[in-house]
Amino acid sequence: MSGPRVGVLALQGDTREHLAALREAGAEAVTVRRLSELDSVDGLVIPGGESTAMTHLLQAFELLEPLRARLADGMPAYGSCAGMILLASEILDAGTAGREALPLGGIDMTVRRNAFGRQVDSFEGDLDFSGVDTPVHAVFIRAPWVERVGESVEVLARADDHIVAVRQGKVLATAFHPEMTGDRRVHKLFVDLL
Template sequence: MNSPPTVGVLALQGAFREHKRLLQTFGAHVTEVRLPHQLGGLSGLILPGGESTTIGNLMVEYGLISAIQEFHAAGGAIFGTCAGAILLARTIHGTPPQFGEQPSLDLMDITVQRNAFGRQVDSFRTPLDVSGFETPFPAVFIRAPVIAAVGEGVEVLARHQDQIVLARQGNLLAGSFHPELTGDARIHELFLNMNRSAQAVGSGL
């Protein structure tokens, strides 16, 4: 049996503790990542929900943009949820002008529309049919983006009302919703399986 992977959760802002808790139910070793050197030895990284501009600006300040890009280039798997999906995207629409330019990792060939499902008061939970799952997933949407378009090589895993809300490209996974708030760990299990096929990235990052 394969040993549990060592996974990082970006812990600058947002719901990183909830991701950590779910990962640990599978026996994964979890590291809170705040600085580039903490990516060393990880096979995967979760970018949590939160406020994407705030998280992005902190990533720039702490030198994490290039470090995470190098982590991915070396084979590390990355899962972006809600704000994290925005940070993964190559194209981002809907950033308010007063926020300035939205920092991005520019890794996944997707176009994301911010706040596509409305404001905080428009949050909702809905059963979601996910490719490979036998029963619907209880997805929680909070100021959620939508994946408005995908490029070649991107696999669509779930839609809500014909809008793409979960997609995978190689060892990148992006979701519009918050799986960490549901108590259902199947999407985290999917990500851990992606990690098991990835080799831990060296400590020299």
Template sequence: MTAPTIGVLALQGDVREHLAALGTAGAHPVSVRRPAELAAVDGLVLPGGESSTIGRLLATFDLLDDLRERIRAGLPVYGSCAGMVLLADRVPDAAGPLLGGMDVTVRRNAFGRQVDSFEEDLHAPGLGTGDGPLRAVYIRAPWVEEAGAGVDVLARVSSGPAAGRIVAARQGALLATAFHPEISGDARVHRVFVDMVRDHLATPVRRRPSGDAPARS
């Protein structure tokens, strides 16, 4: 089976860790910093970091409009932590440009400051099968406050003051987690995303009327 080419946005964040996890999950991982590199990938990972900084860097590197267009055209994208913020349609305290695409309202730094970072075991069968629960690492993490009807909720915080908060969701070709699977040593989330990219590539292209971008049926 041919490995899909999946990029990791390499402007800030856990780039190397995502590249390694994608390789373990069966993809051909590449770094993306330029429009030509974005145009060459079958899917893209938005790593953690600082969402407002990443948004501004997307504009500086002439990637913002191109990536928004590719998301509208169906490009599979996975966002972890800050990537979840960037994919949200609504972020009340946004401090920079967003990409959008997911019908969710996301709260930045919802769990608190850096000192409030924590880990937990998640029961999340929608994020792939594996040995036992999924270890979730939260670092100045967001959460989803509201999700539209077309959004599949994949995981919620299991205990504590934030119990029940949404920390993983999917809508079509877009996947987002509030936590960092790339640093937990568990590649099952990346395997799910690689499978999403493969499914996207296997879907026949449906032509639209002249002047519109092709869509997948």
């Protein structure tokens, strides 16, 4: 018996690492680049990368509105870093007009892009993470943070008093990159939601 079929949005970002993490967490992991592929999955991972580039590619591949519709219909999703930004209902510092990151509305939250700073300000650290028994090692690269959460959003982790991991129903988001550490507990948490 195989696990749930989980897609990884493969337009830009660290797709390969998420595919490996999902497989190790018990999912059947596949890439998603087309509407037919999006329609075939039980859940979706939106990887880290660059949120404005990902928005542009979602539009170019005619996936932006279908993805919004699947999320509105209750499709489980997990977003790391840029994926967290896109899953938000509101994005602060979204970019320049015509080249901005557009929210998908998967989680009732306001996210600030590049909140921890530029690439040179990237860092790693151990975080207490709700639902996981020991700290999670987190890699932050030009990471966002969450400035506001809605009433139905659960805060899962904080770094320097900033919200960096959240969950609303079956949608999960982290400001950091667990796929880069070898620790599969965040991916396992997502797969278990399915």
